[in-house]
Amino acid sequence: RSIGSGVLLSTLHGAKGLEFPHVLIVDGGWGRNPADEDERRLCYVGMTRARETLTLLELAAGNHPHLPLLNGDWLLRAEPAVEPSPPEILARRYTRLTPADLDLGYAGRQAPDAPIHRQLTALNSGDALTPRNDGEQFALIDSEGAQVARLSKRAASVWCPRVELIEAIRVEALMRRERAQDTEAFAARGRCEHWEVPLVEIRWRSR
DSSP, rough: EEEEEEOOOOOTTTTOOOEEEEEEEEEOOOOOOOOOOOHHHHHHHHHHTTEEEEOOOOOTOOOOSSSSGSSSOOOOOOOOOOOOOOHHHHHHEEEEGGGGGBTTTTGGGOOSHHHHHHHHHHHTOOOOOEEEEEEEEEEEEEETTTTEEOOOHHHHHGGGGGGGGGEEEEEEEEEEEEEEGOOOOHHTOOOOOOEEEEEEEEEEOOO
16 A cells, blocks of 8 residues: 555555555465465455456466466556676675674764764764775774764774775664673773664675
């Protein structure tokens, strides 16, 4: 069902009693017994939810237990041509960094009035960051060229050799970090009571 520019995803059981202008029923999960009356009735219930158009998908021709029962000049059967994805798309990977992948105290070790805090609060979900590494440390740089975060030593050892494979880094959210959350040894090095840490997703290509 259209909801603005989106759709409603539902099970056939969940759609009982409802009607929609356009309905698409995907294949999968059906038994292979065309004589299963309960399942055939459920398929019929899903089909009759449509007021204007109904699209039925079949994963493999001839294997759907109920679609062969349909016939008539109103029925349009089509087999879409599926083009293979480009190799660069197939090689694309997405990795969401966890808090353990970040130097959580990086901004907290800087003065409360340091520019990094303003730069962090100016970040929004979806903002692009760029990587910078010297072989040992891996930093995240904002659009103004300011360093806003740094990876942990373990994560840096993973991503420094892969930096040439990175296509994009996007901010997903900002996490508020409190000085009280650090261990005593790390808290002693802190200069702020709280600060922000960007959580990011890295889009990269496999070799």
